[in-house]
Amino acid sequence: MSELRSILVEQVERLVADAGGVAPLREVEAGHFPQSLWDGLSEQGLALALVPEEAGGVGLSWGDAAALWQVLGKHGAPVPMAETMLGAALLSAAGVEVPDGVLALGEKAAPFGRHATNAVKLDGARLTLHPVEGATPGANIGREPRDDLTLGQRSAAGILPNSHGPRALRQGLALIRAAQIAGALERILALAVDWANTRRQFGRPIGKFQAVQQQLAAMAGEVAAVQVAVSNAARAVDARGLAEAGFEIGCAKVVAGEAATFGAATAHQVFAAIGITEDHELHHFTRRLWAWREEGGTDRAWAAEIGKLALARGGANLWPDLTARDA
Amino acid sequence: MSELRSILVEQVERLVADAGGVAPLREVEAGHFPQSLWDGLSEQGLALALVPEEAGGVGLSWGDAAALWQVLGKHGAPVPMAETMLGAALLSAAGVEVPDGVLALGEKAAPFGRHATNAVKLDGARLTLHPVEGATPGANIGREPRDDLTLGQRSAAGILPNSHGPRALRQGLALIRAAQIAGALERILALAVDWANTRRQFGRPIGKFQAVQQQLAAMAGEVAAVQVAVSNAARAVDARGLAEAGFEIGCAKVVAGEAATFGAATAHQVFAAIGITEDHELHHFTRRLWAWREEGGTDRAWAAEIGKLALARGGANLWPDLTARDA
Amino acid sequence: MRFDLPDTPPGAEALRAELRAFLAEAGRAWTPDIRARSWMGFDRDFSREVGARSWIGMTWPAAYGGHERSGLERVVVLEEMLAAGAPVGAHWIGDRQSGPLILRLGTEEQRRRILPGIARGELAFCIGLSEPDAGSDLANLRTKAERVPGGWKLNGRKIWTTFAHKSDYMIALVRTSPAPEGGSRHAGLSQFLVDLKLSGISIRPIRDLAGADSFNEVTFDDVMLGEDDLVGAEGAGWAQATSELAFERSGPDRYLSSFPALSQGLDALAANPVPGAEVSVGRMVARLSALRGMSLSVGGMLERGEDPAVEAALVKDVGNVFEQVLPEHLRGLLDPEDSPAELRALLAALTQLTPTFSLRGGTREILRGIIARDLGLR
């Protein structure tokens, strides 16, 4: 990890931890916006992190951004900072000035849409910015706001460069969710290990039982696979742009979706009854894992896309294609 | 289990055991036919077991026959007795006199075809009997003969009653293979349990390790599922005839195929290195499991058929259909 | 292990038809969340209606409010209720566990006092097993009942008690004497019939991750029980509770919990065909059919008075895996964006419930340990 990245990760870790652990998660699930967490992150200039320095941003790489999203996921951070970063990056790339505040992505089931002042829409290469005029509240299984929005007339518009492609929004969101999944999985693995070392049954910690050890070890393998897949996808975006990184992003979302399913099931199996209580923090992460695997394209949808591509290219090209994409 | 069935099962068990355990399996895999085993089983009149008493047979139920096939599978018995039983049952049902000796089913990849004197073919409801004039030897992954045959002019013909249906051969074979799988799984489970109690690692029998216990327990569940599915299918044939038992037979073959895959993998995992040596008996059963799941329709093919039916009937009919089929 | 399919009981067809007509009518009011919860849903009105139709305590003697029908007829009722996703929680435990326990081991007075009310669908039961320091390891129970003049004094704490806050009685497994030094850790436990209205009992609901309040923590503070509240023999509680668990493990509630989603999933797939979906569907249906056969076989053994402890553990193990993966399989076929809202809601509810499937009635690891011992692993 580069030094810059380590510093950023540490900063965000601290901000999120200072916000009170799972307190903001409970807050947002009860219908309130954790404004101070948002403000804290905003003050670091995070919203403009993916905007180039020459355009007034921080100029982070996607690799750095993915590392930050992983930290946000690790804490379940219930603010649309990752989404806003993506929206700002696209606006800036299309030459549109980035407004302050929360950016909503799209108008259907928009993450934290009710808290957004503006929304970003993409039609082909044409990116438009709209004021948010109303929101019909909705929620995903993680009880994060997912709202259908009423948008006003576009307030600005621009054309995304070819390097971004017509699916830049979906692909960006897929990478965000995959990175958040990586972080949340890391978290529940750590929680499960702690619990296994603490909880005693039959006269010893349950972590001494081979069945528990084997399950958590298998889970660790999945966590590692997601982390690598996310790094690989972010690196591909840095090397070739969003438009040409669909394969790597799709791979990351597939592996993340599978690992989210397996990891949540495994953690709950280890935690048994205590893990399904509202008082315990586990479910804040498992419910988000179940929700995030559906967003930005399910693992099924992305697998179909990657699979179609592989079938069309044929067996002889599979390995050459895979290695040719080394960033 | 009825008393008749217990006696028959015991008789066949004894005959197969007397034939020398895995010796006949080694024999057939080396290219020889275990004639004495075949003769022993034939002398019990087994070939005509499914032929009604009034037609000179034994008049067993399909439930009884399935129990016998399970025993044959448990010993891997490398003689085409189950196939001959099926051929004879169909010939008799079509009013054709049953010839002596091994019956081949069909002409492509016919089980033990090289050892057959006659072959049975089914075209719609029309069943024909042909002398076998030549065989191009082949084998399945279990190294059992699966031969392409040259057949002579039909020597007899008849019409199968509607209760049997145009797929009587395939369905009968599917049920046979599912039953054999049930038996072979029972066998490798027993072998694995014995080994786990015998083999010591880290100062104790490996069966003391929770990981081994959990794997074998999961395998036992699969074995039970196959046994029940096979009983259910045989009962359906007894109650409604082959033609109307396609659903239950298909279910049995699907569950058997899945369990064969899981069971063989689990047994090999428990046996580790010793289990993959030619000298050990395990592979005679695992190779047959891998072969039998492909024959009489793969689990995939049967699942597709059952699934299509369920989709066509719709959700509201799923449960009523399932319960309406109680034999 | 040994599974033999029982014959269908006479009259099963007619009984099913009655049930289906009743459930079709009652089901109009059920939301996806109710269907997903099924026997984790508590609806006293519904249970009273079921009782009025003679579908609770079906096998019990008429003298205690039962209907003297066969165990296999009872299975027909259970199957139909669960396949419809009916909210049977208010009578389920009484019908399945507590009633049979009292019938088998209770005093005549207990039978007359309790069973008719269960059969009418009026008395709801919960089971007090787990404690904060004893989840899977029940020998570690600390709640204790001390002999006092005229009865017993109960002190301690139970946790994860499903529906305690809505129930009338709890069957509690507690310690009545210390485990003997060097003897079985399971000795000295007894079962009690605890009226939850007694003073000294406080019940704190524990909300679950989906926001429902089915679990509770129940505290006993000098609760006075009568002599006639001991169920069965003093000190034999462990064996009694264990055989109850075996009974619990084989029911259709061990493989049908996710069934409503499969049924609705078929319709969604028929409306919006997904290429190749038939293979996954066929695999689920085949397994469902096999599991139903396994469960019925155990039902037949119970009917014949046999002791299918291991067979029941196998049903629960295979069945729980099926219940847990079924929503995932459907999710693997149906993209949420293209699914009907009701199915989406049902799957969301099930996703949050499935972790409990392999807990209730013994965790997967415990069950597999039981099976392994029976296989002869030592």
Added chain:
Amino acid sequence: MRFDLPDTPPGAEALRAELRAFLAEAGRAWTPDIRARSWMGFDRDFSREVGARSWIGMTWPAAYGGHERSGLERVVVLEEMLAAGAPVGAHWIGDRQSGPLILRLGTEEQRRRILPGIARGELAFCIGLSEPDAGSDLANLRTKAERVPGGWKLNGRKIWTTFAHKSDYMIALVRTSPAPEGGSRHAGLSQFLVDLKLSGISIRPIRDLAGADSFNEVTFDDVMLGEDDLVGAEGAGWAQATSELAFERSGPDRYLSSFPALSQGLDALAANPVPGAEVSVGRMVARLSALRGMSLSVGGMLERGEDPAVEAALVKDVGNVFEQVLPEHLRGLLDPEDSPAELRALLAALTQLTPTFSLRGGTREILRGIIARDLGLR
């Protein structure tokens, strides 16, 4: 645990192109069975050709016949060989394990004696670890080497030794002194370089279930070894062998064993489309991509001189599962009756080989135990 993707080494493209041209030519002669066996296939001619092209001992100093290229360039060679299903078994162990061991811990004499031959593809190695009473539990080894004037006298028996009957040398882990009372059971083990032509060695091939003879039992009967046959420090054998295993576990041989079937499966599916197959294919390709990233990350750590023992265990664990289920996934898509004969043969060969994938280099249970310890489970 920590995975960082390394940068692609300069010249990787050109190197891949060279390798592909070479493998396309050589591959014309390979049957499905050869491709399925890949690094379990032994072909001295092929290994000599690979050596002649400077693709063995790539990172070693030129003084010992090496080519002084980077570890990541070496990974390019390994990947290409395995993706093509090349029969690399005659040089694989020497290049991967025995050569690096001798380079790191061997004497100058040993290096000069052995390494150039390995790099030329002429010296084949096998690893003597398992014994009849010590499979996963290597501390239980009984084969022993006793000090005698001028060297060591070796007695005992090794089993499951891959290619012993075709190899020139074995690196054997044996006991040189008893495990100290109350001390580590792993103390007192040492590694030796054993010339398999020495008298007193008898090698009995063990046929495997597919009829191949890759395994052996090797018996040592008063075999005389010289002073200079001890590798590394006396008594440090356990630690030496363990770090060797870590090295072994992360290579592309831990996830690519079934790759040729995937590649051919794609063509079969393109020729005979199966509805919905793209989803399964996509899942396999995504996992392949992630595994490749994991393996490359470990390659990068090794290149930087780090000790990725746990990361390597994770690669092997996830990779072995992938290798084992891949043929099953393909089987779930392609009905055998409709598949091309060559793919059918490849899948049949793989089906019989897959059980070995989770044995070689440590069983799944052992690996997961290592990972669990690293996670902090205690």
